[in-house]
Each structure stands twice: as structure tokens, then as C-alpha cells.
Amino acid sequence: MAPVRPGRRSRAVQLGSDGTVRGLKKLPLVLALLGLLLGTALIGWTGAGAVIRGVLSVGWRGFGLYYGWQCLMFLPLGLAWDTLARGRGMQRLRVFVGGRMVRDAASNALPFSQLGGFFAGARAVMLGGVGWPLAAASTVLDVTAEFLAEVAFAAIGLGIVVLHDPQSELRIPIELGLGAAVAAAAVFIWMQRGANSLMARISGRIAGGRFGGAQERLDMLGQELTALHRSTGRLALSFILHLVGWMMSGVGTFIAYRALGAQVPFKVALAIEALLSAIAAATFLVPAGIGVQEASYAGLGAIFGLPVDVSLSVSLLRRARDLSIGVPILLVWQSLELRQLRHNRAAELRSETVPAREADPGAPTRGS
Numbered sequence: 001m002a003p004v005r006p007g008r009r010s011r012a013v014q015l016g017s018d019g020t021v022r023g024l025k026k027l028p029l030v031l032a033l034l035g036l037l038l039g040t041a042l043i044g045w046t047g048a049g050a051v052i053r054g055v056l057s058v059g060w061r062g063f064g065l066y067y068g069w070q071c072l073m074f075l076p077l078g079l080a081w082d083t084l085a086r087g088r089g090m091q092r093l094r095v096f097v098g099g100r101m102v103r104d105a106a107s108n109a110l111p112f113s114q115l116g117g118f119f120a121g122a123r124a125v126m127l128g129g130v131g132w133p134l135a136a137a138s139t140v141l142d143v144t145a146e147f148l149a150e151v152a153f154a155a156i157g158l159g160i161v162v163l164h165d166p167q168s169e170l171r172i173p174i175e176l177g178l179g180a181a182v183a184a185a186a187v188f189i190w191m192q193r194g195a196n197s198l199m200a201r202i203s204g205r206i207a208g209g210r211f212g213g214a215q216e217r218l219d220m221l222g223q224e225l226t227a228l229h230r231s232t233g234r235l236a237l238s239f240i241l242h243l244v245g246w247m248m249s250g251v252g253t254f255i256a257y258r259a260l261g262a263q264v265p266f267k268v269a270l271a272i273e274a275l276l277s278a279i280a281a282a283t284f285l286v287p288a289g290i291g292v293q294e295a296s297y298a299g300l301g302a303i304f305g306l307p308v309d310v311s312l313s314v315s316l317l318r319r320a321r322d323l324s325i326g327v328p329i330l331l332v333w334q335s336l337e338l339r340q341l342r343h344n345r346a347a348e349l350r351s352e353t354v355p356a357r358e359a360d361p362g363a364p365t366r367g368s
Contacts, residue, residue, distance in 0.1 A: 268304045
């Protein structure tokens with residue numbers, strides 16, 4: 001056996017400075033490129049002209065209604081997050097609604113996976129005065145409540161599909177997927193209660209590396225998670241609010257199809273959105289669901305007899321809505337981050353100047 005050279009790393013697995021596998025960092029980019037190719041191929045196969053004409057036929061009035069409904073959805077979603085934080089004496093609905101807007105904007109408008117959106121949303125509420133342990137812990141718990149509500153929403157979609165076609169071939173795969181989702185949620189909740197090193201790393205990423213001790217981060221996050229888990233009533237209310245949000249997303253899909261002139265029953269639009277959300281959750285590593293969203297709309301719409309070009313037009317309309325909402329939100333967030341950075345830098349300079357003057361009282365000052 002050849003001796004292993006000291007300090008040499010295996011080419012198969014290389015760790016970055018933050019402890020993550022370097023190869024995995026490129027995975028979202030690869031998935032995004034593959035998804036882009038898939039979406040482009042679908043639109044080309046269906047007929048790009050028909051899809052684009054469908055999107056342009058919506059008009060400003062229809063798009064404005066679709067846009068406004070999505071903006072309205074931020075209220076119950078932000079309230080669900082705020083509900084959890086209120087259990088720790090933090091009553092800042094405006095901050096958590098804004099944090100939720102940043103979370104969704106980063107997930108939908110940036111080439112990151114949904115995990116990037118979670119980090120961005122937590123950073124955003126920290127700008128509003130929320131301490132990083134509560135920002136990290138409440139983000140983890142809010143994502144958990146939303147995921148459980150998403151499972152319930154997907155079950156509603158499955159019920160509609162079964163009623164529409166009891167012999168549907170999708171029934172068993174969806175049931176298996178829901179079972180796996182419930183198991184994953186149970187494991188995730190167990191991990192929170194244990195508050196192991198994964199939670200410490202998540203909190204460290206959100207804190208931006210301000211605290212060096214992993215054990216200190218773990219202890220602080222564990223305390224917050226334990227305290228938040230005690231408020232079972234708030235957890236239940238957060239779940240209900242998230243379920244309301246998911247139902248509202250079904251209304252948004254209904255609005256989009258109707259704006260395109262498709263006479264789609266509400267229950268059909270609800271089922272498409274429910275199953276689409278389940279697919280999006282399973283492919284969360286794909287940035288903005290590129291390609292996955294287009295293929296899902298086309299396939300799920302076909303189950304209910306909807307033309308593929310109409311469903312693809314809905315997907316493009318959704319892309320336009322997400323970008324038109326997300327880009328301004330991200331610009332405002334980044335301007336606030338920059339202002340906070342400048343403020344912190346100025347405070348550091350002042351703290352360095354005062355001790356220097358105290359050490360040398362005879363040092364000349366400006367104007368002397």
C-alpha cells in the first residue's frame with residue numbers, strides 16, 4: 001500500500017473552509033443549467049410562439065391582479081413567522097413580513113436553492129433588530145411549520161386527483177412521496193430538539209461568522225429552539241396560517257389560468273398548485289425550480305386535460321411575477337444591508353479612536 005502523504009486531501013471529497021463539500025457547491029448550478037435546458041426544450045417542443053402569445057394576452061389588468069394577490073400572500077406567511085417569535089417576546093410583524101418577502105425573493109429571483117432563501121430571510125429580520133439566535137431558531141421552526149402545512153396541502157391535491165380519476169397512475173407515487181415527507185418532517189423535528197451540530201452550522205451561517213465558538217452557537221440556538229417548541233399553541237397557529245398561505249397560492253394559480261382564458265375549475269387549479277408544491281419541495285436543490293416548474297405545470301395540467309401551451313404560459317407568467325416582485329425587494333434589502341455595514345464600520349472606528357485618546361491625552365486633535 002502506498003503511503004499517504006501528510007496534508008494531502010483526497011480528490012474525491014474536498015472540504016471548503018466552512019466544512020462543506022466543495023463539489024456540492026456546484027450542484028445547484030449544474031441542476032439550474034439542466035433545468036434551463038429542459039424548460040427551453042419544452043417551450044420549443046410545444047411552440048414558443050403559442051406560449052409567448054398566451055403570456056402577452058393576459059394584459060396589465062390580469063397581470064396586476066396576479067401580482068397583487070401574491071403580494072397579499074406575504075401577510076399570512078409573515079404572520080406565521082411572527083407568531084412563533086411572539087412566544088419569545090418579539091412583536092415585530094412588519095419585520096417578519098419583510099423577512100418573508102426577502103426569503104421568497106432570494107429563492108425565486110436568485111440562482112440559489114431554497115436554502116439560500118432561508119439564510120437571506122433570517123439576515124433580513126436581524127436588520128430589524130431580531131437577535132441572531134432567535135432569527136435562526138424561528139426560521140428553522142417556521143420552515144418546519146410550513147413544510148407540515150405543505151404536506152397537508154399536497155394531500156388535498158392528491159384527494160382531488162383521486163376524485164377526478166380513481167385509477168390514476170399518480171396515486172401510488174404521490175402517496176409514497178407524502179409518506180416520505182411525513183417521515184422527513186419527523187426526523188427534522190427530532191434534529192431540532194437535539195439541536196446537534198447541523199443546527200449550529202446553520203446558525204453560524206446566519207450570524208455571518210460573528211461568533212467563533214461552535215459550542216457557543218449550539219448552546220444559544222438550542223435554548224431558543226427549546227423555548228419555541230414549548231409554545232405548542234403558537235406552533236399550531238403557525239401551521240394553520242401557512243396552510244392558509246398554501247390555499248391562497250392555489251387561488252393565485254386559478255387567477256393565472258383564468259387570465260389566460262382557460263376555463264379551469266378552482267379545484268383543478270388547487271390540485272395543480274398542491275402537487276406542484278410537493279414536486280418543488282422534492283427538488284429544492286434546483287435554483288428557482290428552473291425547468292422543474294415548467295415540466296410540472298405541463299404534466300399536471302395534462303392530467304386534467306389542459307393544453308400544454310397554456311400551462312407553460314402560466315409557468316412563464318409566474319416567472320415574470322416572481323422577478324417583478326423579487327428584484328425590487330432584493331435591491332431594498334441590499335441597500336439596508338449596506339447601510340448597516342457602514343454604521344457598524346463607523347462604530348468600530350469610534351471605538352478604536354476613544355481608547356487611543358485616553359492613552360495619550362496630549363495627542364493633538366483636529367483644529368488644534
